[in-house]
Amino acid sequence: MESKETFNCIASEYEKYRPTYPNEMFDDIFNYSNVVKEDKILEIGCGTGQATSGLVNREYKNITCIELGDKLAHLTAEKFKSYTSLKVINTSFEDWDGEGNPFKLAVSGTAFHFIDPQFGYRRVWELLEDSGAIGFFWTIHVPMYDEIHNEIRSHYKEFAPHLDDSTLQTPEETINERKAITEGTGNFKSIEVKEYSQILSYTSSDYISLLNTNSKHRQLSESDRNNLLNRIKNSIDRSGGYIFKDHRVALFLGKKLK
Template structure:
């Protein structure tokens, strides 16, 4: 499934949400890294989390599995001479001899890396006292979430793609940080900071369907199922006065220091 994103290279950057500016401020405060420190990004996509740090003056080596996504990232990051994009999986990437990084980070990508490889390789590539930081952008269901997402569940169930588990899921503040335990269990990183961010965005039907076209499950969905689902989304939103929905997002920043 991790290779499906490459087919969405042209729309990914604009369709996916930007991460909160506060997240980057907190990342730098916790890690203490300052330009021109050398950062390594795993799974940069088209540069969603690369651009904000490149603009601050960091040197960045970004590794991206998808060839089309890597090409899009190079196009968007072309103005930054200290940023390089490598088309490779993180697992098979061979860094330059002696390369060491001050911070390795992954935004909505770390879960796709082989668990037998990622922590050992990350630790080996970090300088003494270096940090690993990961975060995701997930669908959040706070108490005031948009009822559209309950209404559309019927369509998902009809095509055999219903929500796994109770609906709705727990609100973001009640969900544990899954990465913190994973960091510690690796034996290679000590967690030094975690923080939750929640925000909301409004979407037209076109914007929301473009977003869904960047999700692995929807990309891989059978065309007939996807067409039916998208018709139902348009039908439900057309019945609203402004034709829009509100989707809440959450991200948990987890930062670990190399042991």
């Protein structure tokens, strides 16, 4: 199963347990792009509509949402069914015909990395009006090295060593790589990167449920995933029942290069 399809199997869990995006980020997107309420917005990979809510809550409702997963698309369509100017189209971005273009703004939340950048950024460029802009954002994993996280890391080394975050890119490396990809396509200018961070608290059960919505965890064998998550839950319960996580989001802004 491809990573971009894994969330469709757990649409309701994704909606319940994934943290929302920071309000400040949406303010920065709109200030940068100079979008007015009537402008057309394209959202690529809307999932369960978490980022869509950030747009609608600011009265931006002229939105076309593209979502590959049928369950995810249905959930989002139901959530916003009272807004007649908001459309949810169940297809892949690669296969979509671009209905409704040109758009003033294109956004994508923790989804655009599933699309080949050489195709994706160029296709977005084609769909935007000359004064258009992008606001693509990702949740960035931040390793923590206190006692509980080090204990949890030992479980990863046993059951999923390729997910041991001490061996993966640092947040800074991940962000720099994404910025280089955005710049390297040559389709956008005035690239800006902004970061938002907050410390979130989870019960052991909620943290396990959160991990279970992660595509890389979903791709583990059922046995390894269950063993891993059970070990993590037991570790958190023994340390007091709660765990803190640095929730970081990186936003990449750019304006269409004419």
